[in-house]
Amino acid sequence: MASFLVLFRKELRGQLRTYRLLIVVVVFLVFGLGTPLLLKYLHVLIPADEAIIMPPEFTATDAVKGYLDTLNQVGLIAAILLAMGTVARERESGTAALTLSKPVGSGSFIVAKLAVLALVFGIGIAVGAIGCYIYTVILFENPGGLNFVLANLVGWLYLLFCLAVTVMYSSFFKSQLAAGGLALVTLVALAGTAGLPVMEDYSPGALVGWAQGIATGSGANVWGALAVSLALIVLTTIMGWQVFKKKEL
C-alpha cells in the first residue's frame, strides 16, 4: 500500500508537471461551456436567408444531451491518447526498469497509473460539467442538478472503462501506437455492440445512452451494462498487471 501511494503521488505530480491534467480540464471545460453556448446561438450563427432548414429552438435538455455526447466522443479519444503511452512509454524509455528494480509491485505500478488517470478524467469531467451546468442555467433553464450529476458519473465510468482497456494494451506492448490502435478498435467495436439486441443491456457502450437518459429523464436503467463495465475494468486491470509482470524490462 505504501508503494502504491508513492507511485500514485508520483503519477499525479507527473500529470500536473507535464500539463496533462490542465489539458484534460481545458478540453472538457471548452466542451462544457461551448455546447450550451453553441445550441443557444446556432440560429444567430446561421443567417436566416442562408439557411436551407432553420435549426429548431433548443432546450436545456438538448444542451445537456449534446454535452454528454461530446463528453463521451472526445473523452474516448482523450482517454486513448493519454493512456496509450502510460506503461509502454516507461518500458521503452527504461523508467519502468528503474522503478521496478526497487521493492515495488508491478500491480501497484499499473493500478496507480489507472487510478491517477481516473482522477484526472474525474477532475476534467467535474470542471466541464460545472461549466455546462452554469451556462445551461444561464442560457436555458435548470436541467435538474441530481440527474445531471448522475449522468456525469455514468459518463465518467464509461471513460474509466476506456482508460482501463487502453492501460491494459499499454501494458502488453512497448509501442504506444500499437496500444492506442488496438484500444481504439476494441472500444469502437464495443460501442457498436450497444446497438445489438441483448447486448444493448450489457455492453459498456450502453452507458453512453444511459447517461443521456438519466439527464433527460428518459430511457431505461441498464444496470447490466454497469455491472459488466465494472467487471471489465477489474478484469482488464488484472490482465494488464499479469501480462506486465511477465515482461522483461
Place this chain on the structure above:
Amino acid sequence: MQAIRCQGLSKRYGSIVALDSLDLNVEERVIFGFLGPNGAGKTTTLKILTGLAKPTSGSVWVAGEEVAPNSFALRSKIGYLPEEPAFYNWMTGREHLAYVGQLFGLPSDDIERRCDELLELVDLSRDASRRVGGYSRGMRQRLGIAQALMNKPGVLFLDEPCSALDPFGRAEVLQTLLRLKEQATTIFMSSHILADVERVCDVVGIIDKGKLIVESGVEELRQRFAHPVFEVEFEEPATAFVKTLGSLPWVVGVESEDVSGLRVRVRDVARAKQELPKIIAESKLTLRQYQMVLPTLEEVFMELLGNRKNG
C-alpha cells in the same frame, strides 16, 4: 561467503543463445569486473541478477536471496544502475532521489539526509533543483549512480558506470567504488573501459557469446593469460630493430608507441631476458629505457578473445 552465485544460467531469445550455462561466484566485499565484447551477454546477465529478466534455466542467488521476479527481499538489498539510466524528465535531481527513497520506504528525515549525502557524493548538489530533462549525459549517469546507492545496498550492480563520464568524473566514481568496497559493499560492474576495471576490480570475469571464458583475480589473469611485455625505448628511430625482432621465433609481436618506443610481447620470457639485451647492443641504438612489465588487462582481453575468434 558468496554475494552472488549463478548455477547453469542460460537465457535464450528464440534461437539466439544470450547466456549459455553460466556459472559464476562472486565473494562478498569485492569489486567484480564483468567484461566482454558487445552482445556477449553482459547486460542480460545483469538483468537476470537484478530480477528484471527471467533465465530460461538455472538458478541465481544474490545477497542470500534466490533471485525471482518481483522479489521484494532481493530488491531491498541491491542497487542497480542500468547502462543508460532513465529518469522522469519533469522531476528534479533531488526529487528523483527522494522518490527512490520513498520506494524503499525510508523515513522522510533519512531521505532528506541521504539525498544531501548522495548529491554531494556525485557532485550534483548545485544542480539538484534543476529538472533532470536538462541534465547532460554525464550528470544523468552520476544521478543514476546516486539512486543506486539510496538504500545503502549490500550488492551493487553497475552496467557501464563510467561510460558517459569525463576523466574527472570517472576518477571520482572509481574512488567512490573503492570507498563503498571498504564499507562492505560488493560491486558487480560491467565495463568496456578496461583501464578502469584494472584500477578498481579485484576479480574479473570475461564472457563471450554467452559463455564465461575465465574468472580470475586481475593479477593472476595477467600472469596466466598474456605474454610478458618488454618496453624498450631508444633515442633514435628503431625501424630496423623492429624488423630484426619480427623474425625471431620467441617474439609474439612488436607494437610501436612511436618510432623510438616499443612494446615487445614475448613467448619465452627466459630466452627474451637473455637475448634481447644482446640484440639491443648489436643494434648500436642509444637505449633510453628497458624494462619488463606485466601485460595490461586490455592485452589479456584481446588475447583471450582473439584466440577464441581464431580458434
